[in-house]
Amino acid sequence: MTAVTAERPRSEKRSDGTPLVSMRNIHKHFGSLHALRGASVEVHAGEVVALVGDNGAGKSTLVKVMAGVHASDSGDYLFEGKPVRVTKPTDATELGIQTVYQDLSLCHNLDAVQNLFLGRELTGSMWGGRRIRRAESEVRAREVLTRMRLGNMSLSRPVGAMSGGQRQNIAIARSILWTPKVVILDEPTAALSHSAAEGVASLIRTLADQGLGIVVVSHDIHHFVVNSTDRIEVLRLGANVASFKSSEVTGEQVVNAMVGGNEGVNLAG
Ligand SMILES: Nc1ncnc2c1ncn2[C@@H]1O[C@H](COP(=O)(O)OP(=O)(O)O)[C@@H](O)[C@H]1O
Ligand SMILES: [Mg+2]
Known part of the structure; x- marks a missing residue:
């Protein structure tokens, strides 16, 4: 009996609540500018997490720390529950973290x-x-x-x-060719028509259903973020100011949290 428990496949282990990636209390300075002031984000297998906030809130910096483009000054970075050092892009890709940047880098x-x-x-x-x-x-x-x-x-x-x-x-x-566990997407629906954005949203859901963890930076609050993600983290001035379950929030509430209407709100379960 105990042997069976010990040999549980990984995917089942993950469902005990260990996130694929957990970043906690991340600080990052650019010279004297304190871009991340204790920001946190985590993503589980099968989950789509939106990172939202006004320009300059620190979204790109936070995902670049996750992707190893920037090394953080301090904070915890856990992958599948274990502390890891991610200070360059290959550290992240070796863990199975891939990033799709906004410019797409296609020829x-x-x-x-x-x-x-x-x-x-x-x-x-x-x-x-x-x-x-x-x-x-x-x-x-x-x-x-x-x-x-x-x-x-x-x-x-x-x-x-x-x-x-x-x-x-x-x-x-x-x-996806690199068979990642986590995919970070920067503004995947920006500059797309409504129907094209829905196509991309449905692709993102397909990937999450296959067990990937997805982190998406998006300004498309009223459509993509509230309708097509699972959880929303709101950043302001480099810190988390609210988190929501996407199914329990309106676009207006998210925007209020982004601009400062609802400090400290936390509706995520
Ligand atoms: N490479 C960099 N050098 C200096 N300052 C930066 C750099 N990247 C971002 N910043 C600054 O850090 C803050 C957060 O920026 P960013 O993470 O790009 O925010 P967001 O993606 O939410 O718009 C901003 O004040 C921005 O000007
Ligand atoms: Mg940005």
């Missing part, structure tokens, strides 16, 4: 497959001229896109000819 003259494998092309042997193994790349790309329920996306069309929503999907697929 518009290249097609979907070329973009998915940019910088880590599958190549042949040295004496074979290190030719890119296109057929194998296409199979792998199709696998990932199918897992993301984007199986009918064109692999050969230049990304420059795609819509904003399709480009966002390609950028997310690129992060």
Whole structure:
């Protein structure tokens, strides 16, 4: 009996409440500017967490600390319950944390497959001229896109000819190729039409349903944040000022917390 308990798979262990990532009381200065003043955020497997706040609140800095782009001055960073040191981007990617930045970092003259494998092309042997193994790349790309329920996306069309929503999907697929546990998204619905934004929201939910933890920075409070995330952390001046369960809050309440109407509100269970 005890042996069975000890051999529980990881995913079940996670459901005991240990977050994938837990960052607590994070401080970060840029010179004399105190950008993060004790900010915290955590994300569990299967959960979509929105990070919201006015410009300058510290959202980007906090996710960059999570992604290892900035090292924090102080604070706790736990991954799957264990303290870790994340001071450079490879520290985060080795833990299984991928980031999709707002500029998407795609090459518009290249097609979907070329973009998915940019910088880590599958190549042949040295004496074979290190030719890119296109057929194998296409199979792998199709696998990932199918897992993301984007199986009918064109692999050969230049990304420059795609819509904003399709480009966002390609950028997310690129992060998924690394089989991450956590994906950080910076403004994934900015500059997208309402229907394209809904497509991206549904992709994000698909990934969370597959057990990923998703952290999303978003200004799209009234649509994406309240309708398509699970939990909302509100930052102001580098600190958390409110947290909500997305299903229990209105966009107006979130905006009030962002601009200072409701200090100290905490409706999250
Ligand atoms: N690399 C940097 N160097 C100096 N100051 C920075 C840097 N990045 C952000 N800041 C400052 O830190 C504060 C928080 O910025 P940021 O995290 O980008 O906020 P948000 O993403 O919520 O708009 C702002 O005052 C911003 O000007
Ligand atoms: Mg920002």
